[in-house]
Amino acid sequence: MLFLAILILTIICSYFLPWWFLAVIAFATAWFFRKNPGISFFAGFSGVFIAWTILALVKSVPNDNILATRVAHLFQLPNWWLLLIVTGFIGGLVGGMSALSATLIRKAFAKG
Secondary structure, three states: OHHHHHHHHHHHHOOOOOOOHHHHHHHHHHHHHOOOHHHHHHHHHHHHHHHHHHHHHHHHHHHOOHHHHHHHHHOOOOOHHHHHHHHHHHHHHHHHHHHHHHHHHHHHOOOO
16 A cells, blocks of 8 residues: 555656655655555655656657667666666665655654
8 A cells, every 4th residue: 555655646746746755755655654664665665666667658658768768878878778777766765765764763753
């Protein structure tokens, strides 16, 4: 459930809000769902990874991957799809660390 909430909210909010808002989304949903740290990190990482990869594909496929190919060559990557994986990985780390932070902060302030 945490994974789906992060995935859906990230996809919806990415059209209206800045990129860094995914950290707020992952933090708030992990705070609300109260999972253990491992599940929170994995849900945040995978939710944002998949969301950013889907959003990058939606932007890249209509123009026949021209810009993605040029940016991949700029970063000396062999293929445009490898750039999508790197992009998803960076977003996933932000989402995973944010969800993990929410869980650990909640545990630190829990009573008893």
